[in-house]
Amino acid sequence: xxxxxxxxxxxxxxxxxxxxxxxxxxxxxxxxxxxxxxxxxxxxxxxxxxxxxxxxxxxxxxxxxxxxxxxxxxxxxxxxxxxxxxxxxxxxxxxxxxxxxxxxxxxxxxxxxxxxxxxxxxxxxxxxxxxxxxxxxxxxxxxxxxxxxxxxxxxxxxxxxxxxxxxxxxxxxxxxxxxxxxxxxxxxxxxxxxxxxxxxxxxxxxxxxxxxxxxxxxxxxxxxxxxxxxxxxxxxxxxxxxxxxxxxxxxxxxxxxxxxxxxxxxxxxxxxxxxxxxxxxxxxxxxxxxxxxxxxxxxxxxxxxxxxxxxxxxxxxxxxxxxxxxxxxxxxxxxxxxxxxxxxxxxxxxxxxxxxxxxxxxxxxxxxxxxxxxxxxxxxxxxxxxxxxxxxxxxxxxxxxxxxxxxxxxxxxxxxxxxxxxxxxxxxxxxxxxxxxxxxxxxxxxxxxxxxxxxxxxxxxxxxxxxxxxxxxxxxxxxxxxxxxxxxxxxxxxxxxxxxxxx
Amino acid sequence: xxxxxxxxxxxxxxxxxxxxxxxxxxxxxxxxxxxxxxxxxxxxxxxxxxxxxxxxxxxxxxxxxxxxxxxxxxxxxxxxxxxxxxxxxxxxxxxxxxxxxxxxxxxxxxxxxxxxxxxxxxxxxxxxxxxxxxxxxxxxxxxxxxxxxxxxxxxxxxxxxxxxxxxxxxxxxxxxxxxxxxxxxxxxxxxxxxxxxxxxxxxxxxxxxxxx
Numbered sequence: 001x002x003x004x005x006x007x008x009x010x011x012x013x014x015x016x017x018x019x020x021x022x023x024x025x026x027x028x029x030x031x032x033x034x035x036x037x038x039x040x041x042x043x044x045x046x047x048x049x050x051x052x053x054x055x056x057x058x059x060x061x062x063x064x065x066x067x068x069x070x071x072x073x074x075x076x077x078x079x080x081x082x083x084x085x086x087x088x089x090x091x092x093x094x095x096x097x098x099x100x101x102x103x104x105x106x107x108x109x110x111x112x113x114x115x116x117x118x119x120x121x122x123x124x125x126x127x128x129x130x131x132x133x134x135x136x137x138x139x140x141x142x143x144x145x146x147x148x149x150x151x152x153x154x155x156x157x158x159x160x161x162x163x164x165x166x167x168x169x170x171x172x173x174x175x176x177x178x179x180x181x182x183x184x185x186x187x188x189x190x191x192x193x194x195x196x197x198x199x200x201x202x203x204x205x206x207x208x209x210x211x212x213x214x215x216x217x218x219x220x221x222x223x224x225x226x227x228x229x230x231x232x233x234x235x236x237x238x239x240x241x242x243x244x245x246x247x248x249x250x251x252x253x254x255x256x257x258x259x260x261x262x263x264x265x266x267x268x269x270x271x272x273x274x275x276x277x278x279x280x281x282x283x284x285x286x287x288x289x290x291x292x293x294x295x296x297x298x299x300x301x302x303x304x305x306x307x308x309x310x311x312x313x314x315x316x317x318x319x320x321x322x323x324x325x326x327x328x329x330x331x332x333x334x335x336x337x338x339x340x341x342x343x344x345x346x347x348x349x350x351x352x353x354x355x356x357x358x359x360x361x362x363x364x365x366x367x368x369x370x371x372x373x374x375x376x377x378x379x380x381x382x383x384x385x386x387x388x389x390x391x392x393x394x395x396x397x398x399x400x401x402x403x404x405x406x407x408x409x410x411x412x413x414x415x416x417x418x419x420x421x422x423x424x425x426x427x428x429x430x431x432x433x434x435x436x437x438x439x440x441x442x443x444x445x446x447x448x449x450x451x452x453x454x455x456x457x458x459x460x461x462x463x464x465x466x467x468x469x470x471x472x473x474x475x476x477x478x479x480x481x482x483x484x485x486x487x488x489x490x491x492x493x494x495x496x497x498x499x500x501x502x503x
Numbered sequence: 504x505x506x507x508x509x510x511x512x513x514x515x516x517x518x519x520x521x522x523x524x525x526x527x528x529x530x531x532x533x534x535x536x537x538x539x540x541x542x543x544x545x546x547x548x549x550x551x552x553x554x555x556x557x558x559x560x561x562x563x564x565x566x567x568x569x570x571x572x573x574x575x576x577x578x579x580x581x582x583x584x585x586x587x588x589x590x591x592x593x594x595x596x597x598x599x600x601x602x603x604x605x606x607x608x609x610x611x612x613x614x615x616x617x618x619x620x621x622x623x624x625x626x627x628x629x630x631x632x633x634x635x636x637x638x639x640x641x642x643x644x645x646x647x648x649x650x651x652x653x654x655x656x657x658x659x660x661x662x663x664x665x666x667x668x669x670x671x672x673x674x675x676x677x678x679x680x681x682x683x684x685x686x687x688x689x690x691x692x693x694x695x696x697x698x699x700x701x702x703x704x705x706x707x708x709x710x711x712x713x714x715x
Contacts, residue, residue: 118540126542132569133542139569140545180693213695260504267602269505269610273695298606300504302569 003036006089006096010062016089016098018042027195034101042089043197044096054088054095056205057197061088061097064199067170073432081163083194097197106183106192113143125179128153128186129251131306134365138302148186149367150381151356153252155189158349162432163193164245165342168238175200175236177244178212179251200236207236213277214257217243218334221278239336246328249345253317255306258283258329261292283329285309316380318355318370320348350430354411354423360387371412377502390502391445391452391479396495397426404495411496413452413479419443419487424459426492443487445479452479452500461489506609507547507688508565508599508639511680512587513576514618515554518649519668520578523619526670530677532573537681539568547610547688551594555587556580565598584622584654588629592636611697612639613687615680616658619668621651630658640698642683644676661701679707 001021008014018033018041025032030043049057065086068077078084085097102122111118113136123146132138134147160182167174174181176198184191200207206228210220217240226233234240250258261284265275282292299307306312315322324340332338340348356368357377361384369379377386391413396404411423418441422430428438442458453476456462462471465484471477477485483498513527531552538544551565557580563571595612602608614637643655647668655662663679665672683704690698698704 117536121540124542130542130546132546140539178693212693214692262605264602264604264607267604269602269608270696272602272607277695295606303504 004033004091006042006091008087008098009090009095010058010087014087016040016042016087030096038101040101041099042096043085043099044091044094046094048093049095052205053208056199056201057085057088057095057097059201060197060199061085064170064172068166071166076432077163077166080190081159081166081193082196083192085197099194102183102192102194103190105185105188105190108146109187110143110145113141114139123183123185125182125184125248125252128184129179129248129255131255132300132302134255135302135305144365146187147365148189149365150253151353151368152186152189154349154353154356156184156186156191157249157252158346159191160193160248161245161342161346161349163191164241165346167199168241168342171202173200173202173207173236173238174198174241174244175207176209176211176215177241177248178215179248180212182248184252202237209236211236211240211244213273214251214260215244215247216240216277217336218278218281219336221274224274224278239339242339242341243328243333243336245342245345246325246339249321249349250314250325250329253321254309254312254314256284256294256303256309258285258314258325259292260284262295262298263292281333283333285314286330312380316370316372318352319373320351320355324348346431351409354409357386357390357412358414359384375502386502388447388502389452389500392499392501393479393496394499395423396497398493398495407494413445415445415447417445419445419454424487424494425490426494427490448476453477454479454485454496459488461493462487463489465495504546505607505691506549506565506567506600507684507691508595508609508612509548509550509684510553510565510591510594510612510614511550512553512555512584512591512614512616514582514584514620514646515556515576515578515580516582516620516623517556517579518619522670523646523668523673524576524578526673527617527677528573528576529670530673530680533674534677534681534684535568535571535573537678538684541685541688543692544685544688545569547692548684550684551598553587553590553594555583557583559583559586559590561590561594565594581623582618582620583624584616584618585624585626585629587616588626588633588658590629592629592632595633595636595639610687610691611699612637613684613698614639614641615644616641616655617644617646617676618655619646619650622654626654633658640700642701642704646673646676663701663707679705 003017004020005015005017018035030045032041032043034041065084068074083099085099087098089096106123108119108121127133133142135141181195182191182193210216219234220240223232223234259281265280266272284292284294294309296308314325327338327340355370357371359367359379361382364382366381371377393411395407395409397407399405421428421438421442424442443454443456445454455476456471456473463486464477465486479498481500485496487494545568549565549567550571552563553561562574599612600608641659643659643662645652645655646665652662665676686705687698
């Protein structure tokens, strides 16, 4: 055990220390050593890097890091979204990167339900995208305290979408987005994108890997046999990241792979894999082409719930996400320009969160579900029907004078639900730039003495347009079908149109 | 989902009694414990154990890591390696699924044969049968001075040698087997490619000498 000191190759006056006990933690291509205070790690590439690779690392730890710091919400991105390397070192001809240590929430505090075998292990995404680990009958199922609920995975997907959005805004491509490169914590509803030293600067540094099988875009596999110099060869780029992002979101929400169905394309295993993910790739839930649908009799018993799209179809994610899944896995599967961009995923996920209802079954494992627009809404996960009336608020914005137009944004109301600024005003957009002031509720909905009411907490100019009654702060207004509630008289203030369903 | 079948053929002849057989049992248990920390291995790897002494027995059929339960092993008798190869060939035929137009088959199997001596039966008969059915990678391990690696070398190009059949060496060997299974299951899942040679497995520890 010895403490080694290494100097930065960016600024020779900076140095780092790490503990070398002879057995570093081995990653795919790097050996990882911890600093004595465990605030950062020094991760050395096992094989020496060439000039281009070093140049890329230097840019990632200088230019692109500076871009993030100077851009919007730098603390959010550097603490809550990325583990971004912030310096580079060299020792014995090997290049290393300095990376902030992972937050303790990304290590299992319990792990398996039955023993401590993975306690303290990293929460890589794979644990949460496979159906078996959440099946209580499975001998190696994760403890329910580790799994979070369905909303956890919306927040995780939102974080990943924002991370990809930011990278793409900076002109970068991740090139190997997969469940191995994302740490997730369903408990605190957070996700961190890690292993960022492989980022691709399009046109400048070609990608070194084509990605991880489950996430490689079909066009990359389809042209894999061509030489790197061939103009037809497609390497990982922002569009292929968008395929990987769609697959990740699908897997986090639905715990199965969107393209791994029952179709056999070739009797040779490797060829079959290549075709199933490449030129023949086909959505398992394609509405018209059933060729690749899941053969449910071939599922392992632990996978029979989430693995079966008939039990929980992709449409259980609601209208906004369903539309994007169709674009990603039907229209855009072989047409990269059609794929939804990260920003669209973020918006659709956020809008879907507003459609979510709590399940009234207290032992429901997912606890939340998306209202499915039917007469008899029920939780798709445990089957419990919705009890009582269900108010729906559609958001409208002022087009001009007295003309209001729909936002295409709906709020499903439940007891003790909050209303936020981003609902009340067009001027506040729900994204990573929101400050703490913007995240305070401006009102809330409750079921009070057999009536649904909205209580005004912080909005000025709230008014019931049917009765023309003002609703000052700390006053409430009853929600009735056909009700029109102006939320704010400020510019950009929205109107809620109320419908009560499930009567 | 495709499985990665892993067969461990373990010598339980009389010469293994005492420290070596205890080390083998411990090694298998440590291996399962470690593999259960790797979600990709848990999803893909299935493990079977075939022991050979005077006879060959499949003590554990091809089993997923979650359900795997180690059994007690006793060292006695001679070294019927030929019978073990014959039994392995049977199991590869019956337990490993090949791809059909209706169903995805398994990945190519990974076989580890560990012995501290030399076959006492007609190993070539078993070997001939195995040759006809095996498509996967076989790794031979000659454990200790008494181990005859000439036979292993005829069975596979991938042979490693342990200088001693003591608990430390055997434990190192199982650590390497664990890493090999981990790497292979990750590789098949991440790259869609199969492992075909020793050079694609992680480097063996210093006490393991690759001799072929």
